[in-house]
Amino acid sequence: MSDAMLTIVLAGALDTKAAEFAWVKSLVEAQGLRALVIDVGILGEPGFAPDISREAVASAAGSDLESLRRVRRRGEALEVMGRGLAVIARRLYDEGALDGILGMGGSGGTTVATAGMRALPLGLPKLMVSTLASGDVRAFVGPADIVMMPSIVDVAGVNRISGKVYANAAAAIVGMVRGEAPPIVEESPLIAASMFGNTTPCVDHARSLIEIHGFEVLVFHATGIGGQTMESLISEGYIVGCLDITTTELADEVCGGGASAGPERCLAASRAGIPAVIVPGCVDMANFGALESLPEKVRERNVYQWAPTATLLRTNIEENRRIGEMIAAAANAASAPVAIILPLKGVSMLDSDGGAFWDPAADAACFDAIKSGLRKDIPVIELAYNINDRSFAAAAADTLLNLMRQCNEA
Numbered sequence: 466m467s468d469a470m471l472t473i474v475l476a477g478a479l480d481t482k483a484a485e486f487a488w489v490k491s492l493v494e495a496q497g498l499r500a501l502v503i504d505v506g507i508l509g510e511p512g513f514a515p516d517i518s519r520e521a522v523a524s525a526a527g528s529d530l531e532s533l534r535r536v537r538r539r540g541e542a543l544e545v546m547g548r549g550l551a552v553i554a555r556r557l558y559d560e561g562a563l564d565g566i567l568g569m570g571g572s573g574g575t576t577v578a579t580a581g582m583r584a585l586p587l588g589l590p591k592l593m594v595s596t597l598a599s600g601d602v603r604a605f606v607g608p609a610d611i612v613m614m615p616s617i618v619d620v621a622g623v624n625r626i627s628g629k630v631y632a633n634a635a636a637a638i639v640g641m642v643r644g645e646a647p648p649i650v651e652e653s654p655l656i657a658a659s660m661f662g663n664t665t666p667c668v669d670h671a672r673s674l675i676e677i678h679g680f681e682v683l684v685f686h687a688t689g690i691g692g693q694t695m696e697s698l699i700s701e702g703y704i705v706g707c708l709d710i711t712t713t714e715l716a717d718e719v720c721g722g723g724a725s726a727g728p729e730r731c732l733a734a735s736r737a738g739i740p741a742v743i744v745p746g747c748v749d750m751a752n753f754g755a756l757e758s759l760p761e762k763v764r765e766r767n768v769y770q771w772a773p774t775a776t777l778l779r780t781n782i783e784e785n786r787r788i789g790e791m792i793a794a795a796a797n798a799a800s801a802p803v804a805i806i807l808p809l810k811g812v813s814m815l816d817s818d819g820g821a822f823w824d825p826a827a828d829a830a831c832f833d834a835i836k837s838g839l840r841k842d843i844p845v846i847e848l849a850y851n852i853n854d855r856s857f858a859a860a861a862a863d864t865l866l867n868l869m870r871q872c873n874e875a
Contacts, residue, residue, distance in 0.1 A: 470643050472499040474557065474566040476550055479504040479519075481621075483512020485631060487568055488623045488787045498642065501562070501725035503553065505546045505577045507533050517553060525549035543573050547580025554581040558589065565590035565642040567634060569620050578813060579605040587698075590641035594634045596620065607716035608694035610638070615686050653681040656865070657704045659696045659711040661687050662771075668710050670858035675708070678866060687711040687747070690854045692726030696733035706741065706869050707734040708861060710852070713747035715788045721760070722751035731795035738801045740868035742861055745807065745831050746852055749816040749824065750777040769821045777815070780821045782830040789834025797840050802868040804844045806861055807832050808852040817851045830847045 479502070486502060493500040504515035505522055507530065513811055520814075523530045526549035535540040549585055556649050557563035566585065568578025575595040582591040588611050591611045595602075598613040606613065614634055656675055660668040674681040680822050687696035692714045714726040734741035750769075754775045757766065759812050767779035780788070796803050809832075815822035846864065850857040 470499075471564045471588055472501050472670055473558075473638055473642060474503060474563050475553065475606060476503045476505055476566060476568045476581055477570055478506035478577075479511035479513065479515055480509030482569060482574065482679070484623055485547070485620055485627070487513055488628070489567065489569070489631050489635050492632060493639060496639045498637075498639060501557070501582075503550065504552055507542055507546065514812035520548075522546055522549035522553060525552040531564045539573070540576075543576045544580075547577045550577055550581030551584035555584045558585055563589075565592075565638050565671065567592045567594070567638045569594040569631070569634070571595070571620060574620070575605055579607075579609075580612055582611050583607050585609075586667075590638055592638045594620065603690055606690070606699040608690065615821060632638050632786055634781040642844045653679055654705045655698075655703055656680045656682045656706045656708060657699060658684050658708040659683050659687045659692060659695060659746070660681050660712045661713055661813075663750070663815060664711045664715075664746045664852055666853040666855075667746070667858040667861070668708075668841050669729050670855050670864040671708060671710065674859060674862040675866065680706070682708070687713050687724065687726075688752075689714055689717065689724040689726050692730050696726070696730070699733040699737050699739065701795070702737070704734075704739060705739070706739055708865050709734065709741060709743045710861060712743065712788075712792060713750060713752075715791050716748045716751045716784065718750035718791075719787050720763075720778060720780060720782050722753055722778065724752040728791075731792060732798060735795055735798035735800070738799075740802045740865065740872045741799065741804075742865045742868065743792055743796055743803065743805050744852065744861065745788065745792060745797075745812055745835070746784060747813045748831055749780055749812050749822045749827065751780060751784075752776075753778060767822065767824075769815060777822075779824065780827060782827050785831035788835045789831040792831075793838030796835075796843050797838070799843070802871045804846060804864050805808070805835055805839065806846045806848065806857075806864060807835070808854075808857055809849050810854075811851040812851060817853075832861045845866070 490500040502515040503517040504511050504519045510574050520530050526545045528545045536542045594614045594616050596616050598615040602613050685691040714730050719724040758778050769777045771777050811817040
């Protein structure tokens with residue numbers, strides 16, 4: 466494809482950021498690519514005429530600009546413009562008129578532009594220059610592959626600092642759009658696996674055993690957004706089997722930790738009808754920030770400082786019971802073959818005999834809740850290993866491979 470056919474969409478508010486977008490537009494066009502500007506402003510008049518107007522964006526969301534201007538809650542108006550941008554961006558992509566997208570702004574511009582970006586497929590270049598990029602950007606990025614670039618100064622004029630940032634952003638999006646991934650000679654079926662630092666030996670060994678059989682294993686870090694991303698790909702049909710070794714995000718959901726993937730974590734494989742192995746991996750721990758940030762109500766409980774900015778809370782009997790109930794409910798929703806494997810000598814590195822989180826009673830509460838709540842036709846495999854023993858990893862890999870054979874033979 467020639468550069469003249471490549472189009473980069475620039476999405477932002479032209480009532481407050483017109484000079485900045487005009488500058489980036491000129492930089493993109495100087496590289497021989499087309500810059501298609503979408504105006505997502507609401508209040509003032511645009512500083513220059515966009516290719517797609519704010520009226521069209523509001524209309525794509527089933528609203529109109531005048532109605533949005535009367536809305537007292539700014540967040541509601543931004544949500545509508547984000548939905549409209551998502552509709553338009555996806556339509557442009559489907560029509561072959563969008564090869565990459567760049568946004569610039571503060572909290573409002575970031576909210577709207579990233580909503581549009583999240584509607585686009587993985588692999589399509591997405592770059593957001595934002596005043597918020599050095600903070601917690603989970604709400605903006607979600608499960609998408611959005612690159613967040615700090616604006617350093619506010620997106621307010623082109624000066625000796627911002628001009629260089631914008632130039633770097635323009636060069637980056639042009640480079641991403643022009644870049645081509647090397648061809649993949651053979652595409653292997655994809656298996657999803659969940660992993661944490663505390664289950665790395667298990668997942669690494671299981672992955673090596675599965676890949677011998679011609680599968681490619683995608684490993685997701687179970688930090689909340691990792692689980693959401695894994696389950697998003699499962700829902701979109703990319704994945705043929707799931708090795709859900711590390712269901713720790715359920716512990717964060719139950720305990721109010723920072724790595725929750727939501728109450729429906731573990732359900733995607735069941736809903737997608739793909740074979741799955743589910744293990745209560747790392748359900749002994751919920752994730753919090755620095756030690757001093759721990760909620761008052763848990764400070765006297767068993768905690769472990771994993772890193773200066775990461776403190777783990779040992780889950781108790783009642784919390785483990787609730788986690789077990791959630792795992793059983795997720796497995797019960799399965800239409801494809803599913804199996805539960807229980808590591809009787811600990812669900813993490815820390816949960817091993819003599820380890821900081823070794824608590825057989827708490828583990829048993831989770832295991833018992835799974836077994837008592839599970840459909841009778843779903844196998845429960847109890848193994849006298851720690852989750853990171855190589856024999857446990859081998860059993861998990863073999864079980865998933867057998868379930869997939871059953872599914873293929875059905």
